[in-house]
Amino acid sequence: MEEVLSKINGIAVQKFGAEYAEARVQKLNKTMLTLKEDRVEAAKQGIESGAALRVLVNGAWGFASVGSLKAEELMSAVSDACKMAKMASTRLKTRIKLAKTKTVEDHVQVKSKKNPVEVQMEEKIKTALAVNKATLGYDNRVKSCTIDYLDLTGTSYFVNSDGTCINQDRLYVWSRITVTAMLNGVFTFSREEIGSTAGYEIFDANAPETLGEKVAKRAIEQLAAKSPKGGKFPVVLGPNVVGVFVHEAFGHLAEADLALAGGVLAENLGKKIGSDFVTFYDDGTINGAFGSFKYDDEGVPAQKTLLIKDGVVTGLMHNRETAQKFNVEPTGNARAEDFRVEPIIRMRNTYMAPRDHSFEELLEDISFGYYFKSFRGGQANLDGTFQVGIQEAYEIVNGEIGEPVRNASISGNTLETLFKVDAVGKDFELWPGRCGKGQTAFVCDGGPHIRVKEVLVGGNA
Template identity: 45%
Template structure:
């Protein structure tokens, strides 16, 4: 069965038989591998086929959505989405309208040099075993868990406006949780890698096992040897990963148009909210896990500056909110998979680098903290955030001294922005997942940054 043809037939049927303003069909067919190595044993060793269709229909100013993996029931599922939209429309005062776009016809090729489907399972197994071995060479390791997932396949997006995009979809994810013990003290180190543009080559070039294992062990030892931090407000130097999680959790979500409307950002557009040397972007990043050419409405992904030279400048939009705000859609409508409708999501959220060196940043700090990596982070719509710290150090008299154990930093991001006193010239990102009812692949990062106040530790 040629799926492209089937979808086009179904779309034509919908256009001829339903009085819908907008019809969107999104088909997905992925072959996945899920492997999980826990202390020498593969507890998950799965091959997975994920295939189904998402249907989204706008009629009378309201959305209806259905998803099914019974491809033979496609027409029925379309009718169902249509009926749902009709039912919602009856209760709707303000009709939904979509910003106009130029429909694209395209084939989005993968940039991966070595796609996951071109690598044998044996090699994947060997890779994971080697990583486990490297971790377990450290005598304080009690337990390790390494999860690996990859997928190769296709996604097709068709709309009644003429959008016709096919993607060669590929991704790789690796996640590590290592538990270590010293005396009575238990501690854990977490690490994640996600990639859509680099393929299996990433484990040879950028993220070889030795480097990853070293990183996990460094985090773990910083906890095992760590001392409890003093609670309170001190100068904080945050590394790229922590800067990134603040950008994502505490500020990025406020700049998602569906959330902006209920957040303090709503009244701050065009206003100065940070020093002029602070710029925060949502953009393409080399190695970014959120990279893509189009979103799930077929809109090209556009780089934007959420904060430009200290001024709140742009927000992330889908077509519905672009119309509402009278702006251009910028490619942020994303769906986890065929079982979900697209919603406004981040991709790669980062602070842009400036000109400070790390040494300059810490040299005049008498007492403060250097926070390097996190374990979980969360924010409220008033930009109050909490980030668990899994690697952090004390700064004393301009030098990094002892590590600190299980702690977190918190603050109100909008206030903390004003306390940024230095922006580094380096740059780094972390790749991971964002949950907003659905999971999305995202990156976040930036340079080292110094906050003189605005962040509480402990």
């Protein structure tokens, strides 16, 4: 495979005058399940293989994707890619250039305790049915349970015209459980995701019964919850909410492509944008974490990237193109969902570093506020406006956790909010998720519990 790809790159450079060429090939197997209560809607197995050819001609990118590995299809795709690049370059003022990287030759094999390929479909269905049973059996007010399951295995080849040649295996196991509950016209909703690059052993750490019960309990608890008051309040955020805050409110702004696109971070490099307690990383090297990999889709090794240290912006997440623009080393953040799309800058495992407070210490000075434990969704804008919707929340009254609260959300401006982080816990959790930026990427977000002096809470009461 590598030789063919190397030849294709050669054609791009010699025949079509490309400054740079890369070929990415994937052969993937997927197993998927959808359960609606105890109905298995379908047991699904898919095979996908294809190639992505990306070239730089006259300073513009050309890209072609084809669902075939036949040499003549690859030849025609690389010719398409070069034509596309030439056309795109016609009015280019600033030519795209790439940061230099060390060439790599490597074969990365996955070693997992329980490779999902070796787990029978029957077993996977049994596990999902057990989760379902635990949710519906928890309480008769639980009305529905939807379980999605995916495992993805396979291998990918990356060869570029600089001489890098990588064969890297892929393995992902993911599941999402959503539960609804109802009582007297009140509807509640609860969701949990698990995900790993280690293997099917993730279901050993998350036993189906425990997992199901946890999701169901949250939906039931919300039935009796009240709406939050709208306005500014002190809050304690749990690791799950801190994670999504770091990811949405800060992480996207620290993606160098978005920073260059007018985001607020480009002009804040080296400046203090948060309190002394704020230190963030984006780390692709955590063993087994959902956002980890050895090489990104430009063949650059993943690394642990420091984004903010003690409130000061220290770096951004880069691909080779933005690294060249900022005159820094690429950070290994170029990721493509599959061979159908080109790599773009994506997060990996993004988190806040823990400090020294206990959970009780975070609560104790708050006379009235909210504890936001688990998020439902989040989103941010380039101007730094963020929103995080909350699926599990409680009042904090006189330093103690009070009654449950439902359908809250928080919002604010990232740069203002980071200065309001006034205490950071010593615990730490990492949560798997899927991030959408036109393409889907598997990531983790996390951190410790933290306290924020004041944040805008959207509520109806």
